[in-house]
Amino acid sequence: MTSEAPFRPKARAPRGFQDRRAAALGAERRILEAVSRVYEAYGFEALETGAFEYADALGKFLPDSDRPNEGVFALQDDDEQWMALRYDLTAPLARFVAEHWDGLPKPFRRYAFGTVWRNEKPGPGRFREFVQCDADTVGSARPEADAEIIAMAVEGYAAAGLPTDGYVLKINNRKLLNGLLSAAGVEDAGQKLVVLRAVDKLDRLGAEGVKALLGAGRKDESGAFTKGAGLGSAAIDSVLAFVEAGRDSRTATLDRLAQVIGGSAEGDEGLAELARIGAALNGLGVGEDRAIFDPSVVRGLEYYTGAVFEAELLAEVTDESGAVMRFGSIGGGGRYDDLVARFTGERTPATGFSFGVSRLAAALAASGRATAAQARGPVVVIAFDAEHMASYFAAAADLRAAGVAAEVYLGSSGMKAQMKYADRRLAPAAVILGGDEIAAGTVTIKDLDLGRALSAGVADNEAWRKERPGQVNVPRAELVATVRAIVEAAGR
Incomplete structure (x- = not known):
């Protein structure tokens, strides 16, 4: 005797109704x-x-x-x-x-x-x-x-x-x-x-x-x-x-x-x-x-x-x-x-x-008048381990208090997947707080907008690239100012 398979409705939106991101x-x-x-x-x-x-x-x-x-x-x-x-x-x-x-x-x-x-x-x-x-x-x-x-x-x-x-x-x-x-x-x-x-x-x-x-x-x-x-x-x-x-x-x-x-x-x-x-x-x-x-x-x-x-x-x-x-x-x-x-x-x-x-x-x-920039995501704080979650949340809270949208990654993936997540969200930057950074009182910030511009071949000027390095390590106290500069440079 075989049991009937459970009913599974087809995932579909009714005609004339739309899901919007x-x-x-x-x-x-x-x-x-x-x-x-x-x-x-x-x-x-x-x-x-x-x-x-x-x-x-x-x-x-x-x-x-x-x-x-x-x-x-x-x-x-x-x-x-x-x-x-x-x-x-x-x-x-x-x-x-x-x-x-x-x-x-x-x-x-x-x-x-x-x-x-x-x-x-x-x-x-x-x-x-x-x-x-x-x-x-x-x-x-x-x-x-x-x-x-x-x-x-x-x-x-x-x-x-x-x-x-x-x-x-x-x-x-x-x-x-x-x-x-x-x-x-x-x-x-x-x-x-x-x-x-x-x-x-x-x-x-x-x-x-x-x-x-x-x-x-x-x-x-x-x-x-x-x-x-x-x-x-x-x-x-x-x-x-x-x-x-x-x-x-x-x-x-x-x-x-x-x-x-x-x-x-x-x-x-x-x-x-x-x-x-x-x-x-x-x-x-x-x-x-x-x-x-x-x-x-x-x-x-x-x-x-x-x-x-x-x-x-x-x-x-x-x-x-x-x-x-x-x-x-x-x-x-x-x-x-x-x-x-x-x-x-x-x-x-x-x-x-x-x-x-x-x-x-x-x-x-x-007609192409709406641009991808309209869907910009938040700054993403990379999460390495549960032991330092309080530090990650503190960094995100400091950014939000300064008017910069930010989130802590709460999935279960590793560093590479988290960076891919930040890129898919069109995040302007990723904040990296590993054990070494936390011990030294520093923070590493990766400029994701710069990375996108370089990969698209729109940033050939060497001086421009030197003025805007793709990744910097700064004192923790300079987190907000550094991220804000990246966000403002992107015209957000």
Whole structure:
């Protein structure tokens, strides 16, 4: 009789979720710190809300079903209320504002960053769990509030290290397309939503693909059929003329849009708002090369009511197989004047922008802009035997007290393996305290950065090498000063 082998699950991460080590985490942290400083410079207050919200508070992604887990990850609490992991940071803000409105300064200007979750199909740079960093103004209906959000986004991308030619921020207004559709006799809200979603796919499907979705529908490469908006040919032509109305300057685009939308009341209102946004952007110093008016931008979420913005990464990178990867949107936002009203019944104007931090970090890494220096490890104190562990820990403690990251090796390997460990950690230096050094009151310090530079052939200057010997023996009292000099020389 044979016993069954024990079950051993396959070690694997769920699709759309990623394990991140120091380099990736460090890249995200630097983006968050840089963008947060921009938000604070504009006077925005930090706010943190919980990861879970009641499902009815999230609203927009949830279908009419017994288990609301399409688009979000949901579970039922012990009181039988459905909760879901937040899919963005805006819906929790709307709930917070509705709950605390009487005690908040108005307008309420807040920024927030944190993890969000979406139960969607993952793809290149598109994850089910990712980090966002948002700024929102609640309580101002002025188009200038939209312009300020856009200006902050532009400053934020610059602070995060994105080159000025690496992206473009596109601006539109939902009222323009709404006015155009109303003038064409399209009044059904569901039909308008299908139109918005079709236009939102322009960069992926092209004009012909969008034309099919505006009409009867479209069959994709897999054979699956997507039902279209059912517009007539004249309405389809009007929508396509609208999304292709972008010009080289903001003023020229406004002029062209005025000709296309046909003078509808809602469309004229949207044009006036864009004109005020453009004037404010000029005053804020945001040029045409950084922020443009683009009628093809509509944003997929239903809650936008006016201006919408989207930042598109322009660079194309290749994956390990050489295939071209296009990350596309790295952030976006817009005006959502009806979101707080879901709780209060009173319209509360609001506008905001969200940085897709995880996607931006992934795109920068894929394009080679993230460097290995971001994952630098600590100084490693070599451990020879248990008898002298107190001395090893004292050396590491002295370094940490001086602001230098340090650790004692706590594995069971010998000297050679420990030096390999320090090198794999990208440690700037290794501290050697053998019995002879401890007896003599000295310490040996090995400059690992110098060793890496020499092995890479980037240090041919003999004088430079003499000034920076690869290994030195100094009095124990000079440990901190010597290691700090090595660390500072490495630009840490």
